[in-house]
Amino acid sequence: MPTQTDSSTLQSMSDGIWTASGDVITAAAGFHYPTRMIVKRLDDDRLWVWSPVALNEALKRELDALGRVAHIVAPNSLHHLSFSDWQCAFPTARLHGAPGMAALLPDLEFDSELTDTADPAWAGQIDQVVVRCNAITTEVVFFHRTSAAVIFTDLIQHLPDTWYSGWRRWVARWDRMIGPEPAVPRKFRLAFRDRKQARTAIDCIRAWPAKTVLFAHGEPVEEDAQAFLTRAFAWLR
Template sequence: MLTRRGERFFTYEEPLRFFGVELGRIMSVIRLSSGGLFVQSPAELTPELKGALDELGEVRFVAATSKLHGHLYMEQYREAYPDVELLAAPGLAARRTDLRFDHLLGDVPDPRWSTDVDQVAIDGHRWLTEVAFFHRPSRTIVLGDLGFHIDESSPLKTRLVARGFRMYRRLSPPIEVRHTIANEATFRRSIRDVLAWEFDRVVPGHGTIIDSGGKRAVLEGYDWLLE
């Protein structure tokens, strides 16, 4: 069920339909140096998935990427793993008042995972702050809605919608994100902070994983911001 992508880095993909369009969603699982698991954008915790996770290690941290992306099913992990810590992206705690969060994510990684994982809060958008993660051992960055990657492997309807939103066959956010940036300098600085990491692989929030050449993909996908 889990696909190994690199040193101590795994992914799990499941369907996700949004307004009738199949986008898919990707969960990332990092086995920390401590042996515990850091889960980003948790998928529905089926018995099969729980078994696969338990074979890897103990689920210690479950993180959402933003208040809109990656928070579904967090309650299932709280119930299944009493000692788990739920990590809230900016704005998520106010949206998910049904959950008790243990940590608020920002620019500075917690020492318990900072040996393996770095993070950047991508600021400057009008209503969305997203936390990007970098797993050093596998040279992988993990994005959310600021990193769609829809290519020819997606269904026809998805490809057509992606063309309309100017994000087909490129790592990019939907076009409306460009038009709702509140502070372009801050947003640009955040993307440059991501590009400062030495990564090769990109796990997007939706679409196809880029296993190699990820830094070039980010540069090309954000050429409208960085030029």
């Protein structure tokens, strides 16, 4: 089970979107990862929180100042470490999980399972596609219409070349976690059991008029986003 340390501050992007860099988490075999959460103020002024990082008093105060946290989104089964704390801090918020998460994590109280159809609370503002048939995790990818930002979780990653040392650095290079630009890690590529179904989902994502690509582990892609997505998933063709 990954472990995590201490905390973060909201940074405004644009169009009612904020990000917060969270703790560096350590997973199996000592691989550690930076983390990022995203907050979107919906049209009803309530807050949509994607992949929340560790919660502390400072972050909670900032969120309370922005609005009421109404929706907490678990985009895949690998991003849930802080959810029990968030449910305690925001008891009226609804927890939305990727397919299969409710059965996998019975201690959490999920209110809905994410599908290819946006929840009525954010329909018309945020679109979504479920990328299925991956042995590691099922991931839900989102598109924020106003900012034209596509939001991935683990299907795209990009860590600095010096992030790891020793044998972990060589593994990370082989896996494409580090490299010249963000990429789909090799382990996720190999884990797809039905590439045809994966292509259908990725084609839907590539049809979005993207200007920015965000992901949990790495810095955003802010130029030529659609061309980048074509390169990132060329291995699926």
